């Protein structure tokens with residue numbers, strides 16, 4: 001039976017987004033709520049409430065299923081959450097917990113993979129068989145599409161571009177590693193640099209964005225000051241762009257993608273950061289690979305829910321094909 005809708009859920013470090021999505025990628029209805037901070041069951045409850053809200057008024061047989069993106073390393077075949085740095089979901093059987101309380105099939109995947117899937121199906125990467133997606137947000141996520149397929153690796157956990165080492169013995173990463181891309185570009189990393197800056201004479205603009213309270217300096221304060229032209233704040237983000245460019249040199253040399261899509265809240269707000277990354281990549285990558293095109297994501301905050309919904313449609317259609 002051909003269903004009309006799927007529900008896509010995108011669980012982020014700061015908010016949970018949900019959408020009711022048509023097959024062609026139109027978001028019919030969507031909602032966003034802050035990610036609860038009261039533990040894993042609070043997060044699961046919020047996901048279920050979002051599903052209920054999205055399914056209101058739609059006949060259950062019209063819904064193909066639910067796709068959920070989590071900021072976690074997921075064993076896609078087992079549908080288990082193996083590791084999760086920014087939320088307390090490691091080892092939590094999110095799929096079964098949701099499945100036991102809803103009327104539809106549930107599939108979970110890494111949020112970066114799903115953002116890439118969204119851009120591939122409906123956005124900036126439509127028709128690109130080889131591309132790399134990076135999402136710059138609370139964490140640095142990403143997804144690889146190679147030869148028209150998401151690359152998942154042996155256990156489905158591949159594509160963690162945010163945890164490539166870009167500096168030996170560099171700053172600590174939330175994952176426990178050192179000198180990873182996320183140690184420079186995740187929100188906590190940018191906030192930490194902002195706090196350091198705000199304590200100095202050059203940090204006035206950043207401090208102003210936090211209403212003069214250094215304990216309130218966060219990544220957004222740095223970004224706002226930078227977008228208003230503050231040089232010191234811009235420098236923090238340009239350094240992030242430089243590090244991102246270096247990481248991309250490695251990826252482009254290794255994979256020879258046609259396209260690099262930069263999404264996520266920080267990636268979309270800071271065009272100058274992306275430009276710096278592109279300059280570094282184009283200057284340093286092996287000749288012949290420098291023509292990889294850079295683009296910002298087209299789907300904005302909807303990339304995750306659209307990718308999750310597309311996954312739910314695919315899973316539904318392959319179940320139907322088996323039954324036929």
Ligand SMILES: [Zn+2]
Nearest residue numbers: 163173175180
């Ligand atoms: Zn890491």
